[in-house]
C-alpha cells in the first residue's frame with residue numbers, strides 16, 4: 001500500500017510546524033496532526049505569546065503608574081481595564097495562530113485535527129476532534145513526534161484553574177487577586193508573578209531551592225532576586241509546599257523548610273503551580289511499538305533525532321534539554337534536512353535563554369559555575385547598565401552584562417545579562433559564539449552610540465581590564 005505522505009509531523013507547536021514547513025520546502029509531501037483546534041502549540045496558544053502580551057501590557061501599566069512621573073508626565077485617573085488587557089492578549093494569539101494556518105496552506109501542508117496514535121512504524125490513527133476531522137488512518141514514510149510538554153503536577157496541590165492555577169489559568173484570571181502565591185521561582189513563576197504584581201497583587205514566590213532561576217549563573221540569580229524583591233515580590237526560599245486546602249474565597253497552603261522542620265501556613269487568594277514541565281508522550285502508542293524513553297519519560301533520540309524505531313523521529317521538549325521554542329524549531333529543521341538527504345547540526349552551547357521580566361534576563365553558553373567545575377580558566381568582564389548612556393537616558397539602569405572568555409584563547413564561552421532588552425542584546429553574543437569569536441572581536445566591532453549594545457562591547461573590553469566608561 002502506498003504512503004499518503006513522505007512525512008507526518010505530530011504536534012503543531014513551533015517545533016512541529018517549522019519542521020513541516022522546512023520539509024515541504026525540501027519537496028516532501030507533508031502533513032501535520034494537532035489535537036488542539038488551533039495551530040501553534042503551547043507557545044502560541046497558552047505559553048510564550050499570551051504571556052509576553054500580558055508582560056508588555058502590565059509593564060505599560062506599571063510605567064504609567066510609577067515611572068511616567070520621572071519623565072515629567074503626570075497623569076490622573078489611571079485605571080486598569082483588565083478585560084481589555086486580556087482581550088488584546090487573545091487577539092494577539094488569534095492573529096498569530098491564523099498566521100500559522102496561512103503558512104500551512106502556502107506550503108501545501110495538510111492539517112489533520114485530532115489525537116494521533118502511532119499504530120506501527122509508518123501508520124498513524126487519528127481520533128477525531130469534535131470540530132474537524134473524522135477518525136482516520138494515515139500512512140507515511142517517516143513520522144516526526146513534536147508533541148512538546150505539559151505542566152508538571154504537584155502532589156497535594158490539585159490544579160482547578162480557578163483558585164489553584166497552572167500557567168494556563170494564570171493567563172486569564174478574571175480579576176487581579178489580592179494575593180497570589182507562586183510555587184516555583186523558575187521562568188514561568190517569575191514572569192507570571194511579575195504580571196500580577198504589576199497589576200496590584202501581593203505576590204509571594206515559594207521556591208524549593210535556595211536560588212531563583214536555578215541553573216542560571218549564580219550571580220545573575222542572586223541579583224535578580226534582589227531586583228524583584230525591590231519591586232515588591234516576596235520570596236520564601238528553601239521551602240516546600242506539602243498541601244493545599246481550598247476554601248470558598250481562598251487557599252490555605254501548608255509549607256515547610258526543604259530540609260525539614262516546623263510546618264507553617266500561607267493563606268492566599270490564588271496559587272500558581274509552576275514547578276516545571278514534563279514530556280507529552282501519553283496516548284502516542286510508544287510503549288506498544290517499543291520507542292525507548294529515558295528515566296524521566298523523554299523520548300531517546302540519536303544525533304539525527306531518530307528514535308530506536310526506524311522511521312520514527314522526535315524533536316523539541318519531548319526529547320529533553322532546554323524546553324524552549326527556538327531550540328525545538330532548530331532541532332526540527334536539522335531533523336528534516338537530514339531526512340531529505342542534507343546535513344544539519346545544532347550548537348547547544350549557543351542557544352539563548354531569556355526571561356521576560358523587567359529587567360529581562362538573558363543567558364547563553366557556560367555559567368561561571370560550569371567553567372569552575374570543568375576546570376576551565378576564564379576571564380570575566382562585567383559592565384553595569386548604570387554606566388551606559390542610553391540606559392541612563394531611558395531611566396532604565398538596573399542590571400549588568402557579564403562576558404566570560406577563555407583565559408588562553410579569549411574565545412567567548414558565555415554571556416549573562418540582566419538589563420533592559422537583555423533578550424535582544426544577547427543575540428550579538430550568540431552570533432559571535434556561533435562563529436567561535438573572541439571577546440577581542442566584540443571589543444573591536446563598532447557599536448552605535450548611544451546604544452544599549454555598547455554595554456556588551458564594554459563587558460568584552462572588561463575581560464582584559466580595558467572598559468572605557470567605568
Ligand code: NAI
Pocket residue numbers: 048154183184185186187188189191206207208209212213214239240241274275276277322323324353354355356
Ligand atoms: P522551571 O524549571 O524553569 O522552574 C521550576 C522551579 O520550580 C524551579 O526553580 C524548581 O526548583 C522549583 N520547584 C520544583 N519543585 C518545587 C516544589 N515542590 N516546591 C517549590 N518549588 C519547586 O519551570 P517553569 O517555570 O515551570 O517553566 C517550564 C519550562 O518552560 C522551563 O523549561 C522554561 O524554560 C520554559 N519556559 C520558557 C520561557 C521563556 O523562554 N521565556 C517562558 C516560560 C517557560
